[in-house]
Amino acid sequence: MKKTLWMLFICSFLAAGCGKAEDVQKEKAKSQEEGANAKQEGETKEAWWERDPEFYEPQDLPRDLTENEQYLMRMPGEFSGDQYDGQAAVQKLKDLPTDLTAEQYAEAILKLTAEDYHEEVQKLIKFDPAVEASGERPDEEIEEPAMGGVHYAILLDASGSMNAQNKSGTRMEEAKSAIMSFIDVLPKESTVSLRVYGHEGTGSDEDQARSCISTETIYNGGKEPDDIQSALKEVKPAGWTPIGKAIAETRNDIPEDAGSAVIYVVSDGIETCDGDPVKEAKELAAEGVKPIINIIGFQIDNEAQKMLQEVAKAGNGEFTLANSRQDVEKYWQEEYQRLMDAWEEWKNESLKEVHNQQQELLKEAQDLGQSIMDKSQTEFQRAEDLQQALSQEGIQDEYDLTNKVWSILYDRQQKIWRYGYDTGNEKWREAYDGGNKVWREIYDEGNHKWQEYYHKKY
Structure with a gap:
């Protein structure tokens, strides 16, 4: 009986031991399988140095990128710019295998150090070297300068008093001469009208009614002096x-498409036909083209001077007193001087503006090129440090291989530096030449216009 119990105890013990050993064996097999799976998963997952570099895809450029520019669209490395950490970068290099090619080592370094050049x-590429003065030319600033939309209306007093003798002929002869001197300096694009008034009948009471309704446009067209x-x-x-009637009728002489009008009234006396020239001037000045009415009082007395001054004021113009042809011509000379001054001011302001624009463009082009050059040097210095670390850490210590990696990194730096230098200089030159061209054009135009009116004045 004791023997039987002992045998049962031994069998139970052996059975328990056998089960435990089997469990250990299964656990070991499971662990090995999981390790194998983890290893396989690690082998299929791409390492950081094996990933293809990414590139920016710029939009709205005026042209396609060159091969060199596409190369510079590469996105920056992990430690580019202000993010650079030399120790962290070296630590990353320790992940590298020891059997990579020179190209692979260089690419791994760039994944850490490549700078951002895309902006x-x-x-x-978008750089616009155009320089342009924004100031309007004087012919859009003052009354007289050349502009297709300006109409010049001249009203000539043909009353009997204009037959009075003066130093170099009659008042009429001197007025005609002064008018032609003014016509000579009008721009080619000008339109001109010439209206006379009081030219019919005589100065007698019997002819007053006839004479007072006499006003006629004797010329209306382009600038044709002959x-x-x-x-x-x-x-x-x-x-x-x-x-008054002549001023009122002048609205019929101004072309419908005129942008503005300047009216010159040449008279040697007051209104003698019961008209109201002040009222007519005010109404005409309120017309759509808003003409300016300038009055030239030709050998007038105090009463006429007062009346004509009021007419000029009502017409938003100026009154000038003239006692001879020389005085009338002096009036025109003052007009010429205004033109000379306006063109001189336009020239000086425009040259200043063009110069400032040009300097800004030159600085922009220089700064862009220099930024690329500076970044390429920074990138190379950091890449060179990491390339040396590869050797020091024993990751890559073959002499030829080390030199080849260095050469790849150096060639990249030279390529990028040269692009920054050449392109920056190219844009700088475009801005320099373009600015100088516009500067010269403005200088010549301003001088030409100034001299044109100078010779007319003298």
Whole structure:
């Protein structure tokens, strides 16, 4: 009986031991399987140095990227710019196998150190070297300068008093001469009208009614001095002085498409036909083209001077007193001087603006190129440090291999540096040449216009 119990105890013990050993064996097999799976998973997962570099895809560029510019669209490395950490970068290098090629080592270094050039490259591609003065030329600033939309209306008093003798002929002869001097300096694009008033009948009471309704446009067209002079030759001093009616009728002489109008009234007396020239001037000045009415009082007395001053004021213009042809011509000379001053001011302001624009563009082009050059040098210095660390850490210690890695990194630096230098200089030169060209054009134009009116004045 004791023997039987002992045998049962031994069998139970052996059975328990056998089960435990089997469990250990299964656990070991499971662990080995999981390790194998983990190893396989690790082998299929791409290491950081094996990933292809990523590139920016710029939009809205005026042209396609060159091969070199596409190369510079590479996204920056992990430790580029202000993110650089030499120790952390060296630590990353310790992940590298010892059997990579020179190209693979160089690429791994760039994944850590490559700088970001894409903004500078895009700005250089979009760089616009155009320089332009924004100031309007004087012909859009003052009354007289050349502009297709300006109409010049001249109203000539042909009343009998204009037949009075003066130093170098009659008042009419001197007025005609002064008018032609003014016509000579008008721009080619100008339109001109010539209206006479009081040119019919006589100064007698019997002819007053006839004379006071007499106002006629004897020329209306482009600047044609010969045609205007021929029209003036036919004008003879005759009757009364309907200034108000002449001003009122002038609205019919201004072309519908005129942008503005300047009216010159040449008279040697007051209104003698019961008209209201002040009222007519005010109404005409309120017309759509808002003409300016300038009055030239030709050998007038105090009463006429006061009345004509009021007419000029109502017409938003100026009154000038003239006692001879020389005085009338002096008036025109003052107009010429205004033009000379305006063109001189336009020239000086425009040259200053062009110079400032040019300097800004030159600095922008230089800064963009220099930024690329500076970044390429920083990138190479850091890459060179990491390349040396490869050897010191024993990751890559073959002499030829080490030199080849260095050469790859150096060639990249030279390629990028050269792009920054050449492209920055190219854009700088475009801005320099373009600015100088515009500067010269403005200088020549301003001087030409100034001299044109200078010679007319003298």
